[in-house]
Amino acid sequence: MKQKVTKAIFPVAGLGTRFLPATKSIPKEIMTLVDRPLIQYAIDEARAAGIEDFIFVTSRGKSALEDYFDHSPELTQTLRKKGKTELLELLKSTNMQSGAIAYIRQHKANGLGHAVWCARRLLGNEPFAVMLPDDVIIGDKPCLQQMVEAHAEIGGSVVAAMEVPSAKASSYGILDIAENMGSIVSVNGMVEKPKAGEQPSNLAVIGRYILSPQVMRNLGSTKPGAGGEIQLTDAIAREIEEDRPVYGFCFRGQRFDCGSKIGFLMATVAVALQRDDLADEFQEYLDLLSEALGARERMSS
Numbered sequence: 001m002k003q004k005v006t007k008a009i010f011p012v013a014g015l016g017t018r019f020l021p022a023t024k025s026i027p028k029e030i031m032t033l034v035d036r037p038l039i040q041y042a043i044d045e046a047r048a049a050g051i052e053d054f055i056f057v058t059s060r061g062k063s064a065l066e067d068y069f070d071h072s073p074e075l076t077q078t079l080r081k082k083g084k085t086e087l088l089e090l091l092k093s094t095n096m097q098s099g100a101i102a103y104i105r106q107h108k109a110n111g112l113g114h115a116v117w118c119a120r121r122l123l124g125n126e127p128f129a130v131m132l133p134d135d136v137i138i139g140d141k142p143c144l145q146q147m148v149e150a151h152a153e154i155g156g157s158v159v160a161a162m163e164v165p166s167a168k169a170s171s172y173g174i175l176d177i178a179e180n181m182g183s184i185v186s187v188n189g190m191v192e193k194p195k196a197g198e199q200p201s202n203l204a205v206i207g208r209y210i211l212s213p214q215v216m217r218n219l220g221s222t223k224p225g226a227g228g229e230i231q232l233t234d235a236i237a238r239e240i241e242e243d244r245p246v247y248g249f250c251f252r253g254q255r256f257d258c259g260s261k262i263g264f265l266m267a268t269v270a271v272a273l274q275r276d277d278l279a280d281e282f283q284e285y286l287d288l289l290s291e292a293l294g295a296r297e298r299m300s301s
Helices: 038-048 063-068 073-082 085-092 112-115 142-152 166-171 213-221 231-240 261-274 280-301
Strands: 007-011 053-058 101-105 128-131 137-140 157-163 173-180 183-191 205-211 245-248 254-257
Touching: 007 112, 038 128, 038 137, 038 142, 053 063, 073 085, 112 166, 112 213, 112 231, 128 142, 137 205, 137 261, 142 157, 142 205, 142 245, 157 183, 157 231, 183 231, 205 213, 205 231, 205 245, 213 231, 231 245, 254 261, 261 280
Parallel strands: 007 053, 007 128, 053 101, 157 245
Antiparallel strands: 128 205, 137 254, 157 205, 173 183, 173 205, 183 245
């Protein structure tokens, strides 16, 4: 019987330098898409997938992230007095039960693999998920839930994958495909940030993983790889070398790289257009903006 996935690691120790000066005072993960911080989207996705234990790998300057998931008695009392029941229910979604969340410090930025390895003492001999909050995925069914359901059928280690243009393959970990089985592919190997034109496929690994406990053990002896950092993909690739199954899962949904400014802006638009309370008015504004830009282009030509 395959073990259920109930624990997830959230590597959130990065400095978020691409969003300076905002990230000088607030963690990048607290920056909001409309009215919810990036980390809330990841937590909601994890909860939908059945995750019960949430492990955050943090660093100095992340206290606001920890405070976000704490209870706020003063705010709760104020909302209750004013009869704002809808806001009270919304506030409850940000609270975490005592013991459900843990914080581990990564004292030195040494790569994603190292960040995951920092959580090793909180995991038993069981599969676990890794979620990168920078990757926001919008779909009818949450991405991690899709992966958990697939993992229950196939086991092994499962990484989320999507097609990327050849010109951008060098920015990702790329899968070397053994067999294409539709939404699931078996994997011969993984190449972290291959040189242009040397990628084995255009199927890139993005920020969702379900990993066997052996991957955590692999990380303990993984040497620095690309960029002089300990790469998670190298520890996963060792599973393949030792004949343990690794699969790529082509999820259904749209992924936004909110670690970049343009990705963050695109995600904001997509999220707003999904909101019943915002979509009509926002779409009207976008239509007017498009008309104005079209008129400006016609005048300049």
